[in-house]
Amino acid sequence: MTLTAGPAASPGLDDQRVTAVNPLLSPALLRQEHPMSPEVAKTVGHGRAATADVLAGRDDRVLVVVGPCSVHDPDVAMDYAQRLAREAAVVQDDVHVVMRVYFEKPRTALGWKGLINDPELDGSFAVNKGLRTARKLLLDIGSLGLPVGCEFLDPILSQFIADAVSWGAIGARTSASQVHRQLCSALPMPVGIKNSTEGDVQVAVDATRAAAAGHVFTGITPDGVAALLTSAGNEDCHVILRGGSTGPNHDPATVAATVTRLREANRPERLLIDASHGNSGKDHRRQAEVGGDVVARIASGEPGIAGLMLESFLIAGRQDLELGNAYRLTYGQSITDPCLDWPTTTSLLHRLAAAVRSRRATITR
Numbered sequence: 001m002t003l004t005a006g007p008a009a010s011p012g013l014d015d016q017r018v019t020a021v022n023p024l025l026s027p028a029l030l031r032q033e034h035p036m037s038p039e040v041a042k043t044v045g046h047g048r049a050a051t052a053d054v055l056a057g058r059d060d061r062v063l064v065v066v067g068p069c070s071v072h073d074p075d076v077a078m079d080y081a082q083r084l085a086r087e088a089a090v091v092q093d094d095v096h097v098v099m100r101v102y103f104e105k106p107r108t109a110l111g112w113k114g115l116i117n118d119p120e121l122d123g124s125f126a127v128n129k130g131l132r133t134a135r136k137l138l139l140d141i142g143s144l145g146l147p148v149g150c151e152f153l154d155p156i157l158s159q160f161i162a163d164a165v166s167w168g169a170i171g172a173r174t175s176a177s178q179v180h181r182q183l184c185s186a187l188p189m190p191v192g193i194k195n196s197t198e199g200d201v202q203v204a205v206d207a208t209r210a211a212a213a214g215h216v217f218t219g220i221t222p223d224g225v226a227a228l229l230t231s232a233g234n235e236d237c238h239v240i241l242r243g244g245s246t247g248p249n250h251d252p253a254t255v256a257a258t259v260t261r262l263r264e265a266n267r268p269e270r271l272l273i274d275a276s277h278g279n280s281g282k283d284h285r286r287q288a289e290v291g292g293d294v295v296a297r298i299a300s301g302e303p304g305i306a307g308l309m310l311e312s313f314l315i316a317g318r319q320d321l322e323l324g325n326a327y328r329l330t331y332g333q334s335i336t337d338p339c340l341d342w343p344t345t346t347s348l349l350h351r352l353a354a355a356v357r358s359r360r361a362t363i364t365r
């Protein structure tokens with residue numbers, strides 16, 4: 001029997017809902033256009049190692065993943081990064097700061113899907129430009145000595161930027177996804193995995209187990225060719241408590257219960273608390289309260305909390321994006337979830353540093 005390859009094999013039946021096919025640049029080409037300097041490579045490597053050490057409790061600092069809900073303007077993101085790099089240097093003995101640099105937004109239904117998908121913010125979907133902008137920004141931030149964290153949403157896109165990332169996230173809408181768990185098992189950095197939007201924590205614990213194992217799955221090579229990838233497994237995956245539709249879950253009882261589940265699953269018994277999302281009800285004022293609560297609990301030596309996620313930008317709150325009218329946006333304010341402003345952010349960073357010092361003093365006394 002002879003098999004005929006290509007469209008002739010199923011005339012008229014294939015791709016009936018694909019309305020356009022356009023070229024995607026390859027990861028290798030993007031890396032050639034925006035190569036990583038040895039200095040940035042050092043920042044990324046040190047950022048990953050310090051993150052893993054804090055998560056495992058080998059380093060007694062706390063991890064803070066802080067930055068905008070989404071990057072929509074690389075110049076504003078650099079402005080924010082320069083300020084954060086200065087603060088990170090001030091608190092570095094007590095707090096390991098990783099900047100949230102999120103380019104992919106998983107939407108509940110519809111909405112702008114992030115800078116890689118639509119960098120012009122006008123529905124033109126210039127994805128190749130988005131990838132170039134994203135990679136350049138990651139390298140520019142890395143050159144400030146500041147490690148970065150990204151959410152990985154589209155498993156193919158990770159190949160374009162993962163080498164420049166020190167901490168990764170899997171969001172609440174994808175933590176149950178086998179595709180994303182397999183991706184985690186191959187990613188070269190610690191990855192935080194969120195509880196579900198409904199508040200199910202077990203799904204995140206299960207994801208850390210799945211990600212710690214090796215898998216064989218489909219992906220792409222640096223040249224952009226489809227391939228079967230074999231992963232070694234990622235031991236540095238951890239749970240992020242982000243609250244859910246039934247309310248917050250940053251309370252000591254949920255932290256303790258999650259630690260028990262992690263122990264039963266033979267996973268490291270430390271986690272991150274996301275002060276935003278379901279824990280704040282998407283109210284940035286409430287986010288500051290959750291951050292303050294976590295600071296106090298770190299000072300008191302509560303076990304299990306390795307760090308905190310904060311959604312923060314220059315201006316408090318959020319604004320609506322009108323596609324095609326990005327020029328009207330307020331400088332430094334989020335176009336996705338509401339963020340803490342810069343003064344509240346720096347205050348929380350310094351309070352966290354003080355909390356770590358007081359915890360350290362209690363332990364060594």
Ligand SMILES: O=C[C@H](O)[C@H](O)COP(=O)(O)O
Pocket residue numbers: 069105106107108109110111277336337
């Ligand atoms: O962090 C960002 C948002 O919470 C997430 O992308 C969902 O946003 P949406 O509910 O506005 O679509």
Ligand SMILES: C=C(OP(=O)(O)O)C(=O)O
Pocket residue numbers: 069102105106151170171172173194242277
């Ligand atoms: C989308 C995010 O969060 P979650 O997955 O918790 O909704 C986020 O952190 O940007």
